[in-house]
Amino acid sequence: MLMRQPSANLQFTYQPPFGATLQEKGVQFSVFSRSATEMRLLLYNKVTDREPADVIEFDRETDRWGDVWSLSVQGLEAGQLYHFQASGPWAPEQGHRFDSAARLIDPYAQALAGTFQKSDDGVVRPPKCVVIDDTFDWDGDRHIRHELSDSVIYEMHVRGFTKSRTAKIKCPGTYLGVIEKIPYLQELGVTAVELMPVNEFPIRDIYGNKMSRPNYWGYDPMAFFSPHRGYAYDSKPGAQVNEFKQMVKALHSAGIEVILDVVFNHTCEGNELGPTLSFKGLENSVYYILSEGQHFTNYSGCGNTINGNHPVVREMIFHCLRHWVHNYHIDGFRFDLASILSRDRTGNLVPNPPMVELIAEDPLLADTKIIAEAWDAAGAYQVGSFGNHRWAEWNGRYRDDVRGFWRGDGGTLGSLATRLAGSSDLYEHAGRPPFCSINFITSHDGFTMNDLVSYKEKHNIANGEDNRDGDNHNISDNYGVEGPTRKKGVATIRTRQIKNMLSTLLLSQGVPMIVSGDEIRRTQKGNNNAYCQDNDISWFDWRLVEKNSDMLRFTQSLIQFRRNQPSVRRRVFLTGQPVDGRKIPDVSWFAPDGSPLNWGQNDLAMVAYIASPGRVDDPEGLGRDLVLMFNSTGDDRTHVLPEVGRGMKWNLFLDTAADSPDDIYPDLDGPMPPSNRVVDMPCHSLKVFVSHLVNI
Known part of the structure; x- marks a missing residue:
């Protein structure tokens, strides 16, 4: 009798067709190269070996199948170290850059070991590929499948999160170190971590020297299928x-999902002056977009551009995504400079690019979240128009408009309201819901939240580029003093502004993304491009958890409120009309005096009334209405509680101008508004009132 095994005990693994595949008695090695005339497999005994212990020639007659070179080597096992080596034409004008002496990283390598070795003979010796046994006891683990609309994303750097001595953990700066700090993430309340690049990138330069400016962020990919060896605690190859x-x-x-920041737009091989490490030495004109047959296009701003819409490269990207999803249980991806995926093989932007559509429709990726950074370094800006409803986007317009409003820029009131309501101007016309907008005010790229209110100008001298690097358009302010200050008035406004922006972010329709450390006022000392700062400038300072515990409590309470209240995470756009069986509009906008808001007025103060849609998981349909009062002017004002809420009972939820603990009431039991319904609003402040439960 056939017995059905419980599905929880089954683990779906995905085996890409190329790379090194373990077999019963050996290893199968397969690699694509259309133009190579010879292919060799270099086998090493130790990571420190400069020369291979064995060199095995692929037989052109028996080991080549179409454009795939494949052979099986008996007696090898997991842990084996290897490179490929290819001979072929050196004809840059035709796109060929074969170098018969180059040791090549397998594009499908599942792990690398070691680092670049010093060279005195001109031969680049990159990290070695490792044959991997993918066996792992997942103990029934599956993708969590949080609804995107219910998500709170936390962008973090694996090394930087725990590398500081202040972390006081056993395995600082590693994957295991993240495990030690999971209780902190749980207490914060985020639903997902978005990890900055964890696929392989260079630790040292190609000649084995310590980099003068290390690529700390990791946006310099070297092996797309391999977890970064620099974040492992164990130094054993493949650990x-x-x-x-x-x-x-x-x-x-x-209960926390894992989203990876992936960089399918360029590699660390650079332009024609860069090294031959992998793709260049196997099929340069296939893997990269070239101009005039030989020059590397630079839509990435990093020297070359991946040819993402070539069928061979497209297949590699799909295999890579499936590999991370099914062999590592990854829950989603954020695609760096994703607009490059919209460029054809000549670099032109095309409508309905096949790569973008195929990622959205791939059945093996159906459980994943897919998020685009919908622009590139060559001028493409596709926020609001990238892909279909499966694609969410980093909403750069949200960042700029919220920053501008709270800085006090004139004419930003309407923009703030649009962003608060889910950016319907960007997404509704395409039939995409509010949660396609990934709302953020800060990211790894730019000022931290603390620095956004502490510096008018970038301070990147430590990067060694004479302060030329980094964006000059930061929409920031210092409120009277550049950098740290003991002036109480300046410090008060800065704290208030951080609370204003965090509150706006977590009360907006769409999906909020917080940068690691913003909740405790982490500073980069004014550096807005800390890509090379593998030090205290970038690392999470765990002393701030206690020092700025009031801001941490404020953020935790906001996240808790958001996760409990469907009013601020709707799956359809607000209409301004009565819905959900209620007689009041789902959203109403008022001037501070309670009259209908005149959008043409040049003011920076308003009141928003958001009606509850009811709790979708509560059979009684209970929820709370919200009143948000904004005053981004430099003057104290008064705001009137809207008439639409008369007869309901209200409590203060948050007041960004108040000192802790009166700045937020996690139990929604703050003071009731004055009996005359007139509320004092200090300058640069936000207040939120919540109604008692509403039965709809």
Whole structure:
């Protein structure tokens, strides 16, 4: 009798068709190259070996199948170190850059070991590829499948999160270190971590020297299928695979999803002056977009551009995404400079690009979240028009408009209201819901939230580029003093502004993304491009958890409120009309005096009334209405509680101008508004009142 095994005990693994595949008695090695005339497999005994212990020639007659070179080597096992080596034409004018001496990283390598070795003979010796046994006890772990509309995303750097001595943990700066700090993430309340690049990138330069400016952020990919070896606690080749899986499993056990920041727009091989490490030496004109047959296009701003809409490269990207989803249980991806995926093989932007559509429709990725950084370094800006409803986007318009409003820029009231309501101007026309907007005010790229209110200008001297790097358009302010200050008045306004922006972010329709450390006022000392700062400038300072516990409590309470209240995370756009069986509009806008808001007025104060849609998980349909009072002017004002809420009972939820603990009431039991319904609004402040439960 056939017995059905419980699905919870089954683990779906995905085996890409190329790379190194373990077999019963050996390893199968497969690599694509259309133009190579010879292919060799270099085998090493130790990570420190400069020369291979064995060189195996692929037989052109028996080991080549179409454009795929494939052979099986008996007696090898997991942990084996290897490179490929290819001979072929050196004809840059035709796009060919074969170098028969180059040691090549397998594009499908599942792990790398070691680092670039010093060279005295002109031969670049990159990290070695590792044959991996993908076996792992997931203990029934599956994708969590949080609804995107219910998500709160936390962007963080694996190393930077725990590398500081202040973390006081056993495994600082590693995947295992993240596990040690999971209780903090749980207490904060986020539903997902978005990890800055964790696929392989160079630790040292190509000649084995310590980099003068290390790529700390990791946006310099070298092997797309491999977890970064620099974040492993164990130095054994391939240990990063197991430790990364342990981290994902532990985060899932805590109810936290894992989203990867992936960089399918360029590689670390650079332009024609860069090294031959992998793709260049296997099929340069396929993997990269070239101009005039030989020059590397630079839509990425990093020297080259991946040819993402070539069928071979498209297939590699799909295999890579599936590999991370099914072999590492990754819950989603954020695509760096995703507009490059909208460019054809000549670099032109095309409507309905096949790569973008196929990612959205791929059945093996159906459980994942897909998020685009919908622009590139060559001028493409597709926020609001990238892909279909499956694609969410980093909403750069949200960032700029919210910053501008709270800085006090004139004419930003309407923009603030649009962003608060879910950016319907960007998404509704395309039939995309509010949660396609990933709302953020800060990201890894730019000022931290603390620095956004502490510096008018960038201070990037430590980067070694004479302060030329980094964006000059920060929409920031210092409120009277550049950098740290003991002036109480300046410090008060700065604290208030951070609370204003965090509150706006977490009370807006769409999906909020918080940058690691903003909740405790982490500073980069005015550096808005800390890509090379693998030090205290970038690392999470755990002393701030206690020092700025009031801001942490404020953020935790906001996240808790958001996760409990469907009013601020709707799946359809607000209409301004009565819905959900109620007689009042789902959203109403008022001037401070309670009259209908005149959008043409040049003011920076208003009142928003958001009606509850009811709790979708509560059979009684209970929810709360919200009144948000904004005053971004430099003057104290008064606002009137709208007539539409008369007869209901209200309590103060938050007041960004108040000192802790009176700045937020997690139990929604703050003071009631004055009996005359007139509320004092200090300058640069936000107040939110919540109604008692509403039965709809």
